[in-house]
Amino acid sequence: MIEERFDGVIFDFNGVLLWDNHLHEEAWRRTSARLRGAPLSDEEMRREVHGRVNRDIFAYVLGRAVSREEMQPLMEEKERTYRQLALASGAAYRLSPGAVELLDFLAAAAIPRAIATSSPGVNVAFFIEQLDLHRWFAPEHIIHDRGLYPGKPAPGIYLEAAEQLGLVPARCIVVEDSIAGIASAHGAGIGGIVAIGPAAEHAALAALPGVGAVITDLRHFPWAWLSTARAEVPAVLGETGGGPVAHREG
Known part of the structure; x- marks a missing residue:
């Protein structure tokens, strides 16, 4: 069970904030x-x-x-x-269940947040325009594939995201849906890794190194992991730090 508290959140994008x-x-x-x-x-x-x-x-x-x-x-x-x-x-092309409520909550509480995506810049510009991402993320906090370092599962993109937030990786939560992305976050030394996926995949995701919680969607995000002073938690995010979450040791 995760006992640590964290100061910022880094999201993978495709498969996490956007189910595409x-x-x-x-x-x-x-x-x-x-x-x-x-x-x-x-x-x-x-x-x-x-x-x-x-x-x-x-x-x-x-x-x-x-x-x-x-x-x-x-x-x-x-x-x-x-x-x-x-x-x-x-x-149907919209942010995933619970995403808007979670992002509004993080913004209201001034919790540092970033996106770290393997998508190329041309798609990121499309995401920003179609999904209004600047409502929640500063441009410098949307990190994408620019060919500057090896892609996931290498840790570079999560190291850059944490640096952009002014945090050490151990003080960050990452939300990921892919094996490569989870390995990237773990390799970067991210302190709290939340895996997201359908219930049928929870056992396999929970067994991956570094994973501290497995959720079905962002309505179950473990907000109780956050150490920052928080705004009122919206009802959609549950009352116990994220609703039904499957935890594992480490």
Whole structure:
């Protein structure tokens, strides 16, 4: 059981604040089918796509290293497909259950918060415009893949996010949905890792190194982990630090 209290929250984006994995998966299936003649399988999606940066995914799809020059048009095509699918989703393209209430709560309480996403800048600009992310996040606190360091599961992006918040990693909570992202947070020395996923995945997520809690959605975020003076906790977030949370030791 987590006994520590933390001072800031870093969110992965896709699969955490935005449940759009099905859109990315469809875009990658179409891209993979064109490039290698077959779509990526569900297992490949889980192992090679979720949480990873585009250059690593294209290297897997093509079976070889991909130069920045070669990758650029491939990435633009894939992300254009994703954005078309997102816009076609209409009102269904919105932040995940509990996200708005949690972000409003963190903002009202002046709790430092950031996003650390493997998404490229072109998609991040789309997210900001479509989902009004500047309502809760300063531009410098939305950290995305710029090709400056290896992608998740390497720890670089979470080290940068903590630094941008002015916190040591051990004083931060990270909310992640992917194996690669959880490994990245653990490698960065993040003090509190919250894994998010459907109930059927809770046991597997709880067994990953560093995971302190597993939740189904952000309505169950363990707000009691926070040490900062807090505003009134909205009812949607529960009365006991996040509702039904599956904890593990460490």
